[in-house]
Amino acid sequence: MSAAETTSKAAPRARLALLLLLAPALVWLVGLIILPHVELAVLSLRTRVAPRVYEIGLDQYRTFIDEPLYWHTFVRTAVMSILATLCTLLIAFPTAWYIAKIARGRAKSLLFVLCLIPFWVSETVRTLGWMILLRESGVLPRLLVDLGITATPVEMLYHDATILVGLVYTSLLFMVVPLVGALESLDDSLIEAAYDLGGNGWSILREIVVPHAAPGIVAGSIVVFMLTIGNYLTPTLLGGKNSLWFTEQIYAQFITRFNWEQGAAFGFLLLILSTAIVWLGLALSRQNFGDVMRRS
Amino acid sequence: MQQDLEVDGVSKRYGSHTAVDALSLAVAHGSFFSILGPSGCGKTTLLRIIAGFLEPDAGEVRIGGHSMRNVAPNRRPVNMVFQHLALFPMMSVGENVGYGLSRRGVAREEIARRVDAMLKRVGLPGANGKRIDQLSGGQKQRVAIARSLVLEPTLLLLDEPLGALDLKLREHMKIELKQLQADFGTTFVYITHDQSEALVLSDRVAVMSAGRFEQVGTPQELYYQPATAFVAGFVGANNRVAGKATRVVGETVDLATVDGLAIRARANGAIAAGDDVEAFVRPEVVALARDARDLPPEAQQFGGRVASLLFDGANSAVLVREAATGAEIRIALPQTGRFSDLRVDETVVFGFDPLRAVCFGAAGDVRR
Numbered sequence: 335m336s337a338a339e340t341t342s343k344a345a346p347r348a349r350l351a352l353l354l355l356l357a358p359a360l361v362w363l364v365g366l367i368i369l370p371h372v373e374l375a376v377l378s379l380r381t382r383v384a385p386r387v388y389e390i391g392l393d394q395y396r397t398f399i400d401e402p403l404y405w406h407t408f409v410r411t412a413v414m415s416i417l418a419t420l421c422t423l424l425i426a427f428p429t430a431w432y433i434a435k436i437a438r439g440r441a442k443s444l445l446f447v448l449c450l451i452p453f454w455v456s457e458t459v460r461t462l463g464w465m466i467l468l469r470e471s472g473v474l475p476r477l478l479v480d481l482g483i484t485a486t487p488v489e490m491l492y493h494d495a496t497i498l499v500g501l502v503y504t505s506l507l508f509m510v511v512p513l514v515g516a517l518e519s520l521d522d523s524l525i526e527a528a529y530d531l532g533g534n535g536w537s538i539l540r541e542i543v544v545p546h547a548a549p550g551i552v553a554g555s556i557v558v559f560m561l562t563i564g565n566y567l568t569p570t571l572l573g574g575k576n577s578l579w580f581t582e583q584i585y586a587q588f589i590t591r592f593n594w595e596q597g598a599a600f601g602f603l604l605l606i607l608s609t610a611i612v613w614l615g616l617a618l619s620r621q622n623f624g625d626v627m628r629r630s
Numbered sequence: 631m632q633q634d635l636e637v638d639g640v641s642k643r644y645g646s647h648t649a650v651d652a653l654s655l656a657v658a659h660g661s662f663f664s665i666l667g668p669s670g671c672g673k674t675t676l677l678r679i680i681a682g683f684l685e686p687d688a689g690e691v692r693i694g695g696h697s698m699r700n701v702a703p704n705r706r707p708v709n710m711v712f713q714h715l716a717l718f719p720m721m722s723v724g725e726n727v728g729y730g731l732s733r734r735g736v737a738r739e740e741i742a743r744r745v746d747a748m749l750k751r752v753g754l755p756g757a758n759g760k761r762i763d764q765l766s767g768g769q770k771q772r773v774a775i776a777r778s779l780v781l782e783p784t785l786l787l788l789d790e791p792l793g794a795l796d797l798k799l800r801e802h803m804k805i806e807l808k809q810l811q812a813d814f815g816t817t818f819v820y821i822t823h824d825q826s827e828a829l830v831l832s833d834r835v836a837v838m839s840a841g842r843f844e845q846v847g848t849p850q851e852l853y854y855q856p857a858t859a860f861v862a863g864f865v866g867a868n869n870r871v872a873g874k875a876t877r878v879v880g881e882t883v884d885l886a887t888v889d890g891l892a893i894r895a896r897a898n899g900a901i902a903a904g905d906d907v908e909a910f911v912r913p914e915v916v917a918l919a920r921d922a923r924d925l926p927p928e929a930q931q932f933g934g935r936v937a938s939l940l941f942d943g944a945n946s947a948v949l950v951r952e953a954a955t956g957a958e959i960r961i962a963l964p965q966t967g968r969f970s971d972l973r974v975d976e977t978v979v980f981g982f983d984p985l986r987a988v989c990f991g992a993a994g995d996v997r998r
Binding site: 523526529530532534 | 709713718719720733734777781
């Protein structure tokens with residue numbers, strides 16, 4: 335057998351091996367992501383004109399624009415998610431700084447575990463915990479009455495602030511982890527050098543620490559934003575009827591109203607919205623998506 | 631002469647460990663001062679106290695005649711070149727050099743002008759727009775120094791900046807650093823564990839050990855008149871011979887090792903017969919010959935065999951095992967190439983002038 339024949343026989347075998355190795359990833363990608371989305375896209379583009387009779391058209395998207403409630407909810411969800419992401423960043427940054435730069439040895443791992451502990455409980459139970467604390471007959475309103483701060487118990491649930499608190503609480507870990515990574519890789523002598531050259535706390539944070547940690551900040555923000563904008567449970571439970579979260583609209587179309595076409599269109603709009611905001615965030619912070627994802 | 635830096639009785643303790651023990655020193659304006667010591671001797675602690683990153687437990691630091699008590703590092707007329715240089719990777723070379731000026735609120739055009747001038751002076755004209763990772767090790771070094779010197783500090787502190795460079799570049803940067811210091815006339819305080827760096831660069835050197843100065847002096851003084859056994863052992867190559875003093879005659883001491891090797895050396899400090907002593911003989915002080923008649927007449931003479939040859943160009947040496955006791959002595963080979971045909975196991979004679987060897991009482995030096 336000549337060498338050429340060997341290679342010509344070996345090549346397809348190598349290709350087969352590669353294909354088999356890639357199979358799980360391909361099945362996952364095609365079967366669970368691409369196919370459902372194609373199906374959703376097709377669904378969202380048809381209108382029911384009579385039982386079992388459908389027409390292709392943009393009617394579902396037109397409904398979204400014509401009905402103010404829908405796009406109000408849409409914009410509100412986006413704004414609240416951005417707000418929640420910013421709040422999470424503001425709270426997570428000092429926490430991550432402490433874990434990365436100040437805590438040593440056991441204290442460091444202990445603090446990490448403390449951030450992780452809430453995730454041992456399911457999200458439902460965690461959110462119900464907040465409800466026990468905050469509802470009118472709950473722990474916190476009664477405490478305020480006992481302390482004489484309020485005359486009667488105050489309903490603390492069903493406010494926007496309550497939703498934000500719940501969302502930030504749920505997302506904190508996903509911000510802390512990439513931030514700790516980014517801050518740990520910052521050489522302490524850079525901070526000392528900047529201080530030595532006349533920098534002060536604020537200018538060092540702005541000119542040295544934040545630029546260095548930028549990929550971590552952006553990575554954490556993307557993850558938190560995605561989790562928040564797609565969250566269903568926390569806004570529904572903590573915000574009640576007032577929450578007006580876009581995922582609730584999708585849920586309502588699919589499950590309550592059995593209008594899959596409308597639900598699919600909403601789902602697509604949410605996908606476009608989150609992609610657009612993430613892209614905008616990356617462009618504003620001048621970060622590269624590949625770099626950021628490698629850091630997270 | 632004006633003293634740019636005065637350290638007065640400064641101490642720093644970490645728990646029971648005293649890192650810096652009541653140290654005092656003065657550095658004259660425009661001079662190159664080195665603090666030389668093995669790792670863990672407290673030199674970095676001392677430097678960080680001068681820079682202001684650490685507060686001393688006792689004592690005072692004065693820079694340019696002003697007390698630095700309660701003055702934060704960013705307000706001191708001192709800048710530091712860090713061990714790994716600590717250049718800001720998120721900024722260009724120009725932004726690095728201009729950082730301190732912009733923190734002082736200097737106008738943008740003025741910063742650009744001064745940064746250009748400074749980069750020209752350190753031999754990197756037009757490097758403003760480069761990223762830090764585009765620079766070679768030596769260029770980074772120069773940027774780090776430029777970044778500090780552009781602020782015209784009274785004092786520049788350098789924390790082993792050559793430590794991370796490879797040998798060839800280190801030799802080159804040594805010369806460059808000395809020239810930069812001479813050019814700028816800024817007072818340099820340089821920390822190192824490398825005695826050759828300290829000797830080559832400095833006007834004055836403080837040898838530090840266990841939180842204290844063993845000796846402060848010019849490189850020549852340290853080399854030729856070491857004040858303590860530690861300095862003799864640490865600065866330059868030396869043969870150490872430990873034993874008991876058998877006889878003290880005038881300023882020389884006779885000592886004998888446990889193995890019976892008897893040598894004579896100049897006494898440093900009070901030594902009485904019977905004391906434990908250490909003598910140090912520099913490799914270049916020992917004369918080597920094939921015939922005893924070739925040795926200088928004042929030398930004590932020993933016979934031995936060549937144990938190994940350490941050829942290193944101009945720094946070549948030979949290890950000779952003394953015939954009677956087997957003690958190993960390092961002897962520098964003359965640069966004339968007279969012994970280039972020397973072979974291992976060859977029988978040789980060697981000797982040295984007792985007055986050029988120095989002997990210390992092993993109980994510690996008298997000053998403590």
